[in-house]
Amino acid sequence: MAEKITAYRFDCLEQTLSQLNKEDCAIIAGGTDVMVLHKSRRGVPPKILKSVVFIDHLSELKQVNQNQKDLHIGACCTYSELLEHALIPVALKNAIKSIAAPAIRNRGTLGGNICNASPAGDTLPLLYVYNAKLRLRSVNGERIVAINDFIQGPRRVQRDPNEIVTEIILPSVLEEDxxxxxxxxxxxxxxxxxxxxxxxxxxxxxxxxxxxxxxxxxxxxxxxxxxxxxxxxxxxxxxxxxxxxxxxxxxxxxxxxxxxxxxxxxxxxxxxxxxxxxxxxxxxxxxxx
Ligand SMILES: Cc1cc2nc3c(=O)[nH]c(=O)nc-3n(C[C@H](O)[C@H](O)[C@H](O)COP(=O)(O)OP(=O)(O)OC[C@H]3O[C@@H](n4cnc5c(N)ncnc54)[C@H](O)[C@@H]3O)c2cc1C
Structure with a gap:
C-alpha cells in the first residue's frame, strides 16, 4: 500500500518560502523528473521520503517579461507556454520542440530542467551560451547566480534547501544581431x-x-x-x-x-x-x- 506523505500547495510564493524555511521539502514543479526519479515498480506510486511542496501553479513564477534587452522567464513556465510566447527566442523554441512529446511539454518547466541538472538537459547548452543567470529567493531575500556556477554536477546544484529558483534571466538576448x-x-x-x-x-x-x-x-x-x-x-x-x-x-x-x-x-x-x-x-x- 502507498505510504502517505504531506503535500503543500500554497496560494502564493511567500507562504511557500516560509514553509521551505521551516521544513526541508521536495519541490515539485511539473514533476516530470521528480516522478521518474522516485518511481519504484509499475503500478506503485513514487516513493518520496520528504514532504512535497508544489510550485507549478504560483503566478509569481509564471511571468515572462522584457527589461530593456534582457529577458526574464518565470521558472515555472511550461515548455508549451514558452513555445506560444512571442518574446522567447527562436533558438530556445527550437530546443524546446526537441524535448519529449507535447504531454511532457505541458508539464515540464524551464526551472525544472535547470534544477534537475542532467548533463543531457536540452535547454542547458543554450542557457550557457546566453550567459543565463538565475534569481533565487528565500525568506532571507534573493540572490542572482550564473547558471554555470549554479550547476555543479549531474543532479547537483548550488541551492539551499529553503531557496526556490524564481526566474531565469537571459541578458541582452533581445538584441537582434x-x-x-x-x-x-x-x-x-x-x-x-x-x-x-x-x-x-x-x-x-x-x-x-x-x-x-x-x-x-x-x-x-x-x-x-x-x-x-x-x-x-x-x-x-x-x-x-x-x-x-x-x-x-x-x-x-x-x-x-x-x-x-x-x-x-x-x-x-x-x-x-x-x-x-x-x-x-x-x-x-x-x-x-
Ligand atoms: C517521458 C519524458 C521525456 C523527457 N524528455 C526530455 C527531453 O527530451 N529533454 C530534456 O531535457 N528533458 C526531458 N525530460 C525531463 C524533464 O521533462 C525536464 O527536465 C523538465 O524540464 C523538468 O521540469 P519539471 O518542471 O517537470 O521538473 P520537476 O520534476 O518538477 O523538478 C526537477 C528537479 O528540479 C527541482 N525544481 C524544479 N523547479 C524548481 C525551482 N523553481 N526551484 C528549485 N528547484 C526546482 C525539483 O525539486 C527537482 O529536483 C523528459 C522526462 C520524461 C518523463
Missing amino acids: AHVVFEKVGNRNADAIAKVGFAGYIRINDARIEDVRFAFGAVGPTMVRSLNIEKKLVGKTLPLADSDIAEIVADFDKIIRPIDDQRSTAVYRKIVALNLLRYFLSLKQYQTK
Missing part, C-alpha cells in the same frame, strides 16, 4: 534524450567576430564551455581560415570527455560534438550577413 543555433542529436528529432547537444552563439560586426560562445551537452558531467577557447576567435574575420577552425576543434577535442552509456558511446559523442562545432564555424548563413 546575434546568430544563435541549437542542435540536438538523438535517436529521433524529438521525444528522445540527447546523445549530444550543442549551442553556438556568434555576433559579427562588419565581417569581424565580436563575440562567440559554444556549449556542448551530454559530453561531460556539466555543459562544456571554455571562455579561453572562445576568446581566440574574437576579432577574427569571416570566413574563418581552415587552420583557425582546425585549432578550435583541436582545443575542444582536448576538453570534451564523454562517457559510454545506454544511449551512446564516448567515441560517437566526441565525433558528433566536434562535427557540430566544425559545421557551426563554417556556416555560410551568418558569414554573408
Whole structure:
C-alpha cells in the first residue's frame, strides 16, 4: 500500500518560502523528473521520503517579461507556454520542440530542467551560451547566480534547501544581431534524450567576430564551455581560415570527455560534438550577413 506523505500547495510564493524555511521539502514543479526519479515498480506510486511542496501553479513564477534587452522567464513556465510566447527566442523554441512529446511539454518547466541538472538537459547548452543567470529567493531575500556556477554536477546544484529558483534571466538576448543555433542529436528529432547537444552563439560586426560562445551537452558531467577557447576567435574575420577552425576543434577535442552509456558511446559523442562545432564555424548563413 502507498505510504502517505504531506503535500503543500500554497496560494502564493511567500507562504511557500516560509514553509521551505521551516521544513526541508521536495519541490515539485511539473514533476516530470521528480516522478521518474522516485518511481519504484509499475503500478506503485513514487516513493518520496520528504514532504512535497508544489510550485507549478504560483503566478509569481509564471511571468515572462522584457527589461530593456534582457529577458526574464518565470521558472515555472511550461515548455508549451514558452513555445506560444512571442518574446522567447527562436533558438530556445527550437530546443524546446526537441524535448519529449507535447504531454511532457505541458508539464515540464524551464526551472525544472535547470534544477534537475542532467548533463543531457536540452535547454542547458543554450542557457550557457546566453550567459543565463538565475534569481533565487528565500525568506532571507534573493540572490542572482550564473547558471554555470549554479550547476555543479549531474543532479547537483548550488541551492539551499529553503531557496526556490524564481526566474531565469537571459541578458541582452533581445538584441537582434546575434546568430544563435541549437542542435540536438538523438535517436529521433524529438521525444528522445540527447546523445549530444550543442549551442553556438556568434555576433559579427562588419565581417569581424565580436563575440562567440559554444556549449556542448551530454559530453561531460556539466555543459562544456571554455571562455579561453572562445576568446581566440574574437576579432577574427569571416570566413574563418581552415587552420583557425582546425585549432578550435583541436582545443575542444582536448576538453570534451564523454562517457559510454545506454544511449551512446564516448567515441560517437566526441565525433558528433566536434562535427557540430566544425559545421557551426563554417556556416555560410551568418558569414554573408
Ligand atoms: C517521458 C519524458 C521525456 C523527457 N524528455 C526530455 C527531453 O527530451 N529533454 C530534456 O531535457 N528533458 C526531458 N525530460 C525531463 C524533464 O521533462 C525536464 O527536465 C523538465 O524540464 C523538468 O521540469 P519539471 O518542471 O517537470 O521538473 P520537476 O520534476 O518538477 O523538478 C526537477 C528537479 O528540479 C527541482 N525544481 C524544479 N523547479 C524548481 C525551482 N523553481 N526551484 C528549485 N528547484 C526546482 C525539483 O525539486 C527537482 O529536483 C523528459 C522526462 C520524461 C518523463
